[in-house]
Amino acid sequence: MTDRFGAFDKGLWLPDEPMAENDLTSGHHVLFDGPFTFPVMVARRTALDANIATMAHYAHRHGVRFAPHGKTSMSPKLFAAQLDAGAWGITVATANQALAAWRFGVPRVFLANQLHDPRVLRWLAEKVGGGWESVFYVDSAEGVATAAEALAGTPGGRLDVVVELGRAGGRTGCRSVAGAVEVARAAADSGLTVRGVAGYEGGLENAEAVAAWLRGLAAAGDAVAEAVQVRGRPIVSAGGSAWFDVVIDVLGPLTARRDVVLRSGAYVSHDDGFYSRVTPFGRRPEEGALVGALEVWAHVQSVPEPGLAVLGAGRRDVPFDLGLPVPLEVRAADGTLRPASGMSVVRVDDQHAYAETNRVAVRPGELVRLGVSHPCTAFDKWRVIPVVDDGYRVVDVLRTYF
Incomplete structure (x- = not known):
């Protein structure tokens, strides 16, 4: 198992020299200005x-x-x-x-x-x-x-x-x-x-x-x-x-x-989809609670017509077998965040998701934070998954071996 990352690792942007794992996970890199490109899936520590x-x-x-x-x-x-x-x-x-x-x-x-x-x-x-x-x-x-x-x-x-x-x-x-x-x-x-x-x-x-x-x-x-x-x-x-x-x-x-x-x-x-609805802890909250840990961040690629935003994440990036991704938040170009309440993904193809924006106004180039539905078919789409703290500093990385 290698401890270096490079140009072939999806979600990372390392066009020149590889990066050592301890550098990537040092806490010096933030998801939005570090060596990353979008779409990217992260896990919250x-x-x-x-x-x-x-x-x-x-x-x-x-x-x-x-x-x-x-x-x-x-x-x-x-x-x-x-x-x-x-x-x-x-x-x-x-x-x-x-x-x-x-x-x-x-x-x-x-x-x-x-x-x-x-x-x-x-x-x-x-x-x-x-x-x-x-x-x-x-x-x-x-x-x-x-x-x-x-x-x-x-x-x-x-x-x-x-x-x-x-x-x-x-x-x-x-x-x-x-x-x-x-x-x-x-x-x-x-x-x-x-x-x-x-x-x-x-x-x-x-x-x-x-x-x-x-x-x-x-x-x-x-x-x-x-x-x-x-x-x-x-x-x-x-x-x-x-x-x-x-x-x-x-x-x-x-x-x-x-x-x-x-x-x-x-x-x-x-x-934030299928299992959030069917978990036994929903029936018995006194026993505990689980939290969605996986997020896929994707750009708004286009807003070609009223009520429709096309996002840059599709079947190769998000699960779709037990529900479609769930828009949670929008990040503007200046870094401010606003809820994605009312936005819903209605269809995905290989590299795009089609979102009905309803009351949410979005612009091309903004980022959308997507919760996933069915983690078992989310992990297998990513060989490298940055782990972030609550400030989106990268503190670890998960490699997957499917």
């Missing part, structure tokens, strides 16, 4: 720190393990901050993400997906056999057989698995408790180390449906623990960023006899 602390305290207060999903940021600095705050491990979704986490020094990785690549499985068996902690999902006889074959070819290796429970019409996972037990028995008989059960409640329509599914997951955990020898305290794991309160309600009482592992990830930066 105070918001990141507050979000990490809030979820760490939440998990500790409820007695659950916390393995935040690393696919949100794929940032080693954020992984380290989450672990330093007490996270039990880091969750990932792919083999490449697991490899990156291992290279970052993450001591425990929860791979919340199936693995069918023999090369990856042999590598994982060697690392786990050598003392690294990692588990992955199985939900089929074929997946078990591939893992068992890889394990047999890795002397001294070990593969730890959790059986995934899904639901009809959902994505991966066994469709019934009986199916989960069958896969668990096949895994144990094949020499794999069964650790428990897991699944994902995202996509269910309401709290009642989530709770019903979680009760099925708890039943699957009991059935698997009765059917096979489970290594250590049995794991039962769930929890995205929309329903972790229901996960605590249903699975929290199991902590006396299970390791309940919560895997929410979007919280680390939160957002």
Whole structure:
């Protein structure tokens, strides 16, 4: 991992010589007059720190393990901050993400997906056999057989698995408790180390449906623990960023006899769109609060007709899958700020956003501060993300590895 930045780093303006990281993050550079160009995405330090602390305290207060999903940021600095705050491990979704986490020094990785690549499985068996902690999902006889074959070819290796429970019409996972037990028995008989059960409640329509599914997951955990020898305290794991309160309600009482592992990830930066509306802290404000930490600053490129402003940030710069960016503030050429209340982004293309200005008067060349919607598809658009204090001095930088 390099400690220098140059002309190929989006959002930075370094046309001549590269810049060392300690120079960029010295606190001498302000976003609006430093070596930056627009659009640029930044992360606010105070918001990141507050979000990490809030979820760490939440998990500790409820007695659950916390393995935040690393696919949100794929940032080693954020992984380290989450672990330093007490996270039990880091969750990932792919083999490449697991490899990156291992290279970052993450001591425990929860791979919340199936693995069918023999090369990856042999590598994982060697690392786990050598003392690294990692588990992955199985939900089929074929997946078990591939893992068992890889394990047999890795002397001294070990593969730890959790059986995934899904639901009809959902994505991966066994469709019934009986199916989960069958896969668990096949895994144990094949020499794999069964650790428990897991699944994902995202996509269910309401709290009642989530709770019903979680009760099925708890039943699957009991059935698997009765059917096979489970290594250590049995794991039962769930929890995205929309329903972790229901996960605590249903699975929290199991902590006396299970390791309940919560895997929410979007919280680390939160957002000003989708997750700001669905966060459990909106339903239970007494439990805490999260703050949007990511901002994309973009110029007003043109005001070609009344009521329309075209901004210089598009699909390559902002997420658009779970809502469009949210205009928060306008910065005039003289540096004064005014609210963007009433302005809304209605469409994006590759490099532009189309904003209805309504009662907000903007001029070409002004900057608009945009909040994002869905951080998981914001981080992956930026390899370098300056971290700023509340005065927009750059105090750190995040690199992402997707």
